[in-house]
Amino acid sequence: MDLDLRKLRYFMALAEYLNYGRAAEALHIAQPVLxxxxxxxESELxxxxxxxxxRRVELTPAGRQLLCDAPPLLTGAKALQRRANIAARGEEIFTVGFMPGLIVTSAVRALASEHPALSVDVVRSGWEDQTEIVRNGRVDVSYVRQPVNSRGLRVLDLFAEARVAVLPGDHRLAGKGPVSIKDxxxxxxxxxxxxxxxxxxxxAEMQENHPRKKRDNAYTVEEKLEHVACNRGIAILPESAALFYRRPDLAYLHIHDIGPNHVGLxxxxSRRSPLISEFADIAAKYPPFPGDASAPGEDGSDGVSRR
Incomplete structure (x- = not known):
């Protein structure tokens, strides 16, 4: 049986809306066609x-299973098309994704030096799309902050780093050294x-069931820090991100009783590209940590360089 990806896309739309009229409208097709x-x-499967x-449209158990299995097939097809189009244009491109705070320059330069004809590009990712850009073919490899959904991926552990609480500069805990999560x-x-x-x-906000503002989940690092500086809350960041985005109006404190953040590639x-294997070896030699920055101090200061 040859599975029709177009029918899968139609299925995904109907599974989302559970309404033939709205799904057909979203797909820009007539409802009878859908x-x-x-x-x-259904006949093919x-x-x-x-x-x-x-009155209603509901997924069957088979439908719920297909809803779980279909997205990787569709994103894989998009990735294949993207790579085929690049090859058809005669371009030789290798693209590296990276999360905020991670400096990947050394690894990128090392790969480029070994392959002068290769164009090595970089793409900044975020918490929501750090693995999606791998699955959809936007990048060949991506530096990720774990935990991530690793389905269909290989993940090479690179290093672990402490996590840091970022507070307003005039916060009651500023300058008091390492804190606990309970603080x-x-x-x-x-x-x-x-x-x-x-x-x-x-x-307290979880235990008291306070409604969380939906926009809280969409902040970039830069937006988070702006809100922290305005006394609207705190952020907990990996140490490398805190160091990379250091600001004089914020305080940075280690949290001594939570585990580290793990960074991987x-x-x-399913891919067997020699360039991916080569870059994985390079990434292990050049961890993407901004090691020239000073870490938050254990002596009560925020330890952040004011350079």
């Missing part, structure tokens, strides 16, 4: 994907709790 394509997909009557329990965390799992057990496990 109905025929879904029936054809020999399963029923939706339960439908006059921060009354604060508002300007990021999704999934980024700081330890927060769930101690945070991720790539599509």
């Amino acid at each position: 109905s025929r394509q879904i029936r054809a997909l 020999h399963v029923q994907l939706f339960v439908r009557d006059k 921060l329990a009354a604060e508002h965390l300007l990021q999704h709790p999934d980024a700081v799992p330890e927060w769930r057990d101690i945070a 991720a790539w599509d496990a």
Whole structure:
């Protein structure tokens, strides 16, 4: 059986909207066309994907399983098309993704020096898309901050680093040296709790079921720090990100009782590119940590250079 990716895209739209009219509108097709394509997909798979009557549309167990399995197929197809188009243009490009605070210059230069005809590009990623840009072919490899969903990926562990609480410069804890996570329990965390799992057990705002503003989850590092400086909350960042984005109006304190952040290199496990293997070896030799910056101090100062 040859699986039609177009039918999969139609299935994903209907699974999202659970309404034939709205799904057809989003796909810019007529509703009868969508109905025929879904029936054809069900016939090809020999399963029923939706339960439908006059009042509702619901996924069947088979539909829920396909909803889990279809996205990697679609993103993989997009990645294949992207790489084929690059090859067709006669270009030789290798693209590296990286998270904020990680300096990848040494590794990029090392690969470029070994392959003078190769164009080595870089793409800044974020918490939400650091693995997605690998799956959709936007980058060949990506430096990621774990934990990540590693399905379909290979992840090479590179190093672990401490995490730092970033507070307003006039905060009551500023200048008091390392803190515990409990010291921060009354604060508002300007990021999704999934980024700081330890927060769930101690945070007053979690225990009291305070509604979290949706925009809290979408801050870039720069936006987080602006809000911290305006006394709207705190952020907990990997040490390299805190050092890279250091500012004189903020205080940076180590948190002594939470685990480190792990940094790795991720790539599509199905690819057999020699360049990926070569870059993985290079990445292990050149960790992407800004080691020339001074770390937050253990002596009560924030330890951040004012250069």
